[in-house]
Amino acid sequence: METWQEVLKSNSIKSLEALAAKFGPEHFPDLDRLRQAAENFEFRISPAMVDIIKSPDDPIWRQYVPTVEELDIRDGIVDSLNEDADSPVPNITHRYPDRALFLVSPVCASYCRFCTRRRKVGDPEKIPMSQFESAFQYLEQHTEIRDVIMSGGDPLLLNDRRLEAILTRLRAIPHLQIIRIGSRVPCHLPERITPELTDMLKRFHPLFINTHFNHPDELTAAAVAGLGRLADAGIPLGCQTVLLKGVNDDPDVMKELMQRLLMARVRPYYIYMADQVAGAEHFRTTVQTGIKVMEALRGWTSGLANPHFVIDAPGGGGKIPLLPEYVVSMTDEEVVLRNFRGERYVYRQPREDGVVGIRKGSKRASRSRRKTA
Numbered sequence: 001m002e003t004w005q006e007v008l009k010s011n012s013i014k015s016l017e018a019l020a021a022k023f024g025p026e027h028f029p030d031l032d033r034l035r036q037a038a039e040n041f042e043f044r045i046s047p048a049m050v051d052i053i054k055s056p057d058d059p060i061w062r063q064y065v066p067t068v069e070e071l072d073i074r075d076g077i078v079d080s081l082n083e084d085a086d087s088p089v090p091n092i093t094h095r096y097p098d099r100a101l102f103l104v105s106p107v108c109a110s111y112c113r114f115c116t117r118r119r120k121v122g123d124p125e126k127i128p129m130s131q132f133e134s135a136f137q138y139l140e141q142h143t144e145i146r147d148v149i150m151s152g153g154d155p156l157l158l159n160d161r162r163l164e165a166i167l168t169r170l171r172a173i174p175h176l177q178i179i180r181i182g183s184r185v186p187c188h189l190p191e192r193i194t195p196e197l198t199d200m201l202k203r204f205h206p207l208f209i210n211t212h213f214n215h216p217d218e219l220t221a222a223a224v225a226g227l228g229r230l231a232d233a234g235i236p237l238g239c240q241t242v243l244l245k246g247v248n249d250d251p252d253v254m255k256e257l258m259q260r261l262l263m264a265r266v267r268p269y270y271i272y273m274a275d276q277v278a279g280a281e282h283f284r285t286t287v288q289t290g291i292k293v294m295e296a297l298r299g300w301t302s303g304l305a306n307p308h309f310v311i312d313a314p315g316g317g318g319k320i321p322l323l324p325e326y327v328v329s330m331t332d333e334e335v336v337l338r339n340f341r342g343e344r345y346v347y348r349q350p351r352e353d354g355v356v357g358i359r360k361g362s363k364r365a366s367r368s369r370r371k372t373a
């Protein structure tokens with residue numbers, strides 16, 4: 001067994017009893033119902049995450065510790081992104097014209113209570129590893145797919161040999177231009193980012209990794225070092241953050257997270273509205289909150305710290321971008337805009353006949369230009 005496997009196996013918290021012993025039983029008053037929540041969806045907190053919980057109900061605790069709120073289903077949907085409907089063969093979701101999602105691992109180092117795929121993740125039988133052949137064949141036959149996204153569960157919880165076998169098979173498909181891996185391991189289990197792993201991964205370029213950090217405290221020294229090893233292997237790093245109530249639904253927290261990701265050589269890629277998933281409704285915030293967070297980033301800090309803000313549409317519509325409104329009005333003649341400070345600016349539209357719009361007082365210049373045209 002490798003070190004990271006031992007660390008995960010021996011030092012994770014996997015039971016409410018262990019949690020109560022560490023943080024005090026008074027934080028778990030309704031143990032019976034809590035047990036039900038923990039049974040509905042796999043429960044495990046990896047050592048790196050246990051270490052950064054400062055107090056009960058803090059932003060890290062909220063992401064991983066089951067709560068009875070999970071039993072409160074209002075308008076939550078089990079498969080809120082309708083991924084199973086877009087699945088032509090097991091483990092593949094093919095929704096967009098030129099790219100497909102490939103679920104390669106059923107397990108994660110820590111289980112995020114807001115998981116979109118809680119219906120599948122944590123249970124090895126729900127992402128059947130024996131059924132990879134039909135997925136490979138689908139990717140081989142569908143020559144329009146030029147971008148494959150390995151996801152799960154967490155692909156980096158597969159051992160190196162297994163990962164290498166999958167990557168080798170994918171790289172043998174000529175039309176697959178790029179391979180992406182979605183993984184929260186740099187945050188949850190930085191020990192996993194070994195030199196052996198990065199040496200192996202860099203043989204499969206162009207390979208991209210999108211990781212997932214939700215709070216500045218998650219960028220520990222170990223996480224930053226792991227991200228550095230991936231970046232040194234030439235792997236462009238992105239981050240897919242989820243907007244979560246009580247975790248990062250605050251402009252200052254989000255700005256700090258984006259800036260610290262950049263310092264760890266990660267370019268923020270998406271901020272998602274929390275999905276409307278059954279069992280995770282207590283994490284949801286309003287779209288207005290998300291837009292305020294985005295307004296606090298644009299202009300106020302590096303453009304690099306500004307990811308796309310999206311809603312992954314319920315029902316399987318895919319990712320839809322949202323922007324604060326910067327266009328005040330728009331006609332064929334001019335667009336009135338506001339900048340990040342709320343000041344108004346006018347952009348004059350080009351004229352239909354190809355003559356540049358001339359401001360008042362320059363009519364003569366306009367006439368003479370037309371004559372020569």
Ligand SMILES: *Cc1c(COP(=O)(O)O)cnc(C)c1O
Nearest residue numbers: 093094095096099100101149319
């Ligand atoms: C998010 C997602 C992708 C990738 O989308 P990008 O916008 O290219 O990052 C592909 N397929 C599915 C089903 C997805 O949910």
